[in-house]
Amino acid sequence: MTKSFDSFNFAVETTDLTKIYTQGRSRIFALSDVSLKIKHGEFVTVTGASGSGKSTLLHLLAGLIVPTAGIVKIDHVNLSGLNDAARTRFRLANIGIVFQAYNLIPTLTAEENILLPSRIEKGNSMTPEQLDELLDTLEIRERRTHRPDSLSGGEQQRVAIGRALSMNPSLILADEPTGNLDSGNSERFCKLLRELCDKQNRTIVLVTHEKNVADWGDRCVTLKDGRIADETSREVAA
Numbered sequence: 541m542t543k544s545f546d547s548f549n550f551a552v553e554t555t556d557l558t559k560i561y562t563q564g565r566s567r568i569f570a571l572s573d574v575s576l577k578i579k580h581g582e583f584v585t586v587t588g589a590s591g592s593g594k595s596t597l598l599h600l601l602a603g604l605i606v607p608t609a610g611i612v613k614i615d616h617v618n619l620s621g622l623n624d625a626a627r628t629r630f631r632l633a634n635i636g637i638v639f640q641a642y643n644l645i646p647t648l649t650a651e652e653n654i655l656l657p658s659r660i661e662k663g664n665s666m667t668p669e670q671l672d673e674l675l676d677t678l679e680i681r682e683r684r685t686h687r688p689d690s691l692s693g694g695e696q697q698r699v700a701i702g703r704a705l706s707m708n709p710s711l712i713l714a715d716e717p718t719g720n721l722d723s724g725n726s727e728r729f730c731k732l733l734r735e736l737c738d739k740q741n742r743t744i745v746l747v748t749h750e751k752n753v754a755d756w757g758d759r760c761v762t763l764k765d766g767r768i769a770d771e772t773s774r775e776v777a778a
């Protein structure tokens with residue numbers, strides 16, 4: 541049975557999204573005319589060769605860079621309509637981002653790293669009970685007082701996703717999050733994302749060049765030279 545979505549209520553909508561970098565006299569079309577609609581609770585994986593524009597797309601969705609042309613709407617909000625400060629606030633409140641490098645603060649414990657965004661921006665921050673539940677979901681409750689240097693790579697990446705989830709974002713963006721993980725931890729991480737999507741209706745966009753990771757999504761979008769070259773939907777058991 542195919543998973544059903546509320547098809548009129550898009551979590552992410554891009555229209556002719558284009559990013560051109562200028563280097564000296566040459567222009568690099570990192571992304572060209574990408575139109576993509578992602579529904580609430582959908583798990584989309586983005587794959588493609590190195591240099592195909594995957595990170596550029598993700599950074600545009602996060603509002604970390606601005607498009608040369610085209611539109612990005614997150615929850616119907618046009619990111620181009622926001623100034624830098626408003627875009628940063630919007631990102632903190634609505635989007636959780638996980639990168640390949642875990643980017644944890646070395647002097648803070650696992651728990652403090654997770655709570656950092658809510659210290660910066662008050663809002664949907666967690667109650668102590670919710671924090672305990674999150675630590676359980678991430679299977680790092682016993683490691684909560686450890687600093688990053690005494691955590692394994694898999695544990696550090698789970699702390700990073702905990703930090704991404706701490707503001708309770710409806711959209712999670714991940715750029716090659718399993719790139720530094722062994723296959724066991726990689727699968728565990730993907731399973732966790734799948735659960736966040738299935739049980740909590742989070743929308744997930746995950747960039748990866750690994751086929752076995754891409755297969756965890758409801759839909760896989762393949763980029764080639766900055767354009768959508770292929771889209772495959774997966775039948776999901778209900």
Ligand code: ADP
Nearest residue numbers: 561568569570589590591592593594595596597
């Ligand atoms: P991927 O993540 O699929 O490897 P990227 O989105 O990082 O691809 O890059 C797409 C293209 O844009 C590549 O040709 C890359 O060299 C170029 N590019 C990315 N970021 C920049 C930048 N800041 N300045 C110039 N060129 C860039």
Ligand code: MG
Nearest residue numbers: 594595596715
């Ligand atoms: Mg990349």
